[in-house]
Amino acid sequence: MSRKFQVKTVPSSWIEHNGRRLDCGPYVSGAIEAKEVLSRLAFKKDKLQDLTKGGINGLVNPGRITRIWVDDPAHGYPFLSSTDILQADLSNISHIAKSVARQNSQLLIKDRWTLITRSGTVGRMAYSRSDMNGMACTEDVLRVIPCEEKVEPGYIYAYLCSKFGVPLVISGTYGSIITHLEPHHIADLPVPRLGEVEDQAHELIQRAADAQVESGKLRNQAGAMVNEICGFPQKLASGARIFAYSSANSNDVLRRLDATFHNPIAQQAEALTKAANGISLSSAGVLGYESNRMKQVFVEEGYGTPFITSGGIFSKTITPERYLRNQLLGEDETWRINEYDTLVARSGQVGGIIGRGVWTDSRLDGFAASPHILRLRPTSEEFPPGYVYAFLSLTDVGYQLLARTAAGSSIPFLPLDAVLEIKIPTTPSLQQRHEIDELVKRSGELRKQSQELEKEAVALVERTIEEGGR
Known part of the structure; x- marks a missing residue:
């Protein structure tokens, strides 16, 4: 949500459905609008925690760690900050001591996960590529680990970073903007099941990730x-x-x-x-x-x-x-x-x-x-x-x-x-x-191709939801 002056007209039904709230934040952020559109969908909707590995345990906040930096890669893991997950080149990142990772196994990430910044600028997202597999990642990033028997990981990412997913991720229970994202904030987030579109979106996202890796x-x-x-x-x-x-x-x-x-x-x-x-x-x-x-x-x-x-x-x-x-x-x-x-x-x-x-x-x-x-x-x-x-x-x-x-x-x-x-x-x-x-x-x-493929996947998901919500 931008901090510049904004004007937005909303139906009175939105106010009725949201406890007659009159503060503008939830309506301008897009969270309530996303909920309204999703509620009209004929598609089945699952809770996010029902599609993650181990339920809510598949939404991981690894907790605070003590940072011990090392110069020799042989004694450490590449350590991704909340900024690094959004970068194209990961060759110059710092290394954290392996002893830190041994104390907290949730620090290491795998490919095909969705990574979400959970503090600072909340809600920035990245799809974990194969060149990130086995790296350590800051506790300021929430891990969404998909259960691949139930859902394609690329679809989960494309949906969460769409114009319907982002407002729901960054909004609290009643639509207010949160400053720290925790697993329970998004556990019940509705995920529409779009059939073949899920496979198509996943393929596009995976191709985008592979193109980034090949570029590197x-x-x-x-x-x-x-x-x-x-x-x-x-x-x-x-x-x-x-x-x-x-x-x-x-x-x-x-x-x-x-x-x-x-x-x-x-x-x-x-x-x-x-x-x-x-x-x-x-x-x-x-x-x-x-x-x-x-x-x-x-x-x-x-x-x-x-x-x-x-x-x-x-x-x-x-x-x-x-x-x-x-x-x-x-x-x-x-x-x-x-x-x-x-x-x-x-x-x-x-x-x-x-x-x-x-x-x-x-x-x-x-x-x-x-x-x-x-x-x-x-x-x-x-x-x-x-x-x-x-x-x-x-x-x-x-x-x-x-x-x-x-x-x-x-x-x-x-x-x-x-x-x-x-x-x-x-x-x-x-x-x-x-x-x-x-x-x-x-x-x-x-690199250019990767960005275009990811944009195409998100647009596909958004278009399918919009057409299904009419």
């Missing part, structure tokens, strides 16, 4: 190719900034005196690119763009340009966060995201999203970029865009070179001129660079 494999393959050809290790350091000491030539400190720029990990990364015959990104024909800081005036859809922030670019589902007033945008289009750009988060804390890159598939083409996003745009056929992205964002060498450029103490940022001085290897042959480029482009297409 192609990205990993592209990064591994760069590492192998250039002789780069898979990992240089456990963290972006670790306690260390080093020495630097006096000529190297004329422009940057901060110690983190000259840390030994960064020096090692620089030496590796030098050995791989690296030349600067600018010399390789890569152009860099940064949006000017301006007064941001947002308007309704249809009256402005889609706008996205540095956090939004990492999401599995790309949607405009807001719409920026067109009159504020310059004619030179330095604000514009183009397909095949490499987007780099330029602000934040080192070790977080700063320095992390995202490949621009066609979903982001034409968006306006936040000032906290750098756009790198290759212009030379000798350095195709997918190769530039793979080096900077899919290898630890590229990431360390980006992270070292961070300047500032409170909120570090990446200066564009320093980023364009990063050297990109020329050791891979032109044919190899184009092979890497093709892997990245195929990965981007699969």
Whole structure:
């Protein structure tokens, strides 16, 4: 439910059916409207807890845990936060100690579950993919474990994240918005049984999940190719900034005196690119763009340009966060995201999203970029865009070179001129660079396909319910 001023007209029968409540919240949120539509359905309806494994025990809140972090993956499990479950790339998440998971077996998740954020922004959902199987997940996420003998897991997900499911999930017993989601809040949530539509929705959701997994494999393959050809290790350091000491030539400190720029990990990364015959990104024909800081005036859809922030670019589902007033945008289009750009988060804390890159598939083409996003745009056929992205964002060498450029103490940022001085290897042959480029482009297409399939599944469920409720 949006917090902006809203007006909604409701039938008097809704008020009669809901204890003559006159506060606007339950009606505007959509929860009561969803209940009214579902009540008119000719379809059979089951309670959610009757479709989960073990009844209400299939709605899992694992409880609070003590977080013990480890650097070595051999001693931990990848740990998904309530934000991570919505991300496309899970390769950079933290690891929690295996001893924590042994104390609470409900911490680990399996694929084909529905994951729902239960605090903060309640009701954001994800379908657990095969690459999430066996990972640990925060207690701030509720697990919905379907009984696959009774219902297809993809259908449960498609229904819960539909315009009928979401309002019911986030509403309390009487329609008020809840701040913490517990199993009993959604145990009796009605689930319409839609026959063959359930199988169709499940197939679409499963295909969407498989496309995301395949996309990740192609990205990993592209990064591994760069590492192998250039002789780069898979990992240089456990963290972006670790306690260390080093020495630097006096000529190297004329422009940057901060110690983190000259840390030994960064020096090692620089030496590796030098050995791989690296030349600067600018010399390789890569152009860099940064949006000017301006007064941001947002308007309704249809009256402005889609706008996205540095956090939004990492999401599995790309949607405009807001719409920026067109009159504020310059004619030179330095604000514009183009397909095949490499987007780099330029602000934040080192070790977080700063320095992390995202490949621009066609979903982001034409968006306006936040000032906290750098756009790198290759212009030379000798350095195709997918190769530039793979080096900077899919290898630890590229990431360390980006992270070292961070300047500032409170909120570090990446200066564009320093980023364009990063050297990109020329050791891979032109044919190899184009092979890497093709892997990245195929990965981007699969991400787009995944979002379209998931959207199609949800639309199918919503359309079937609407047509059955008339």
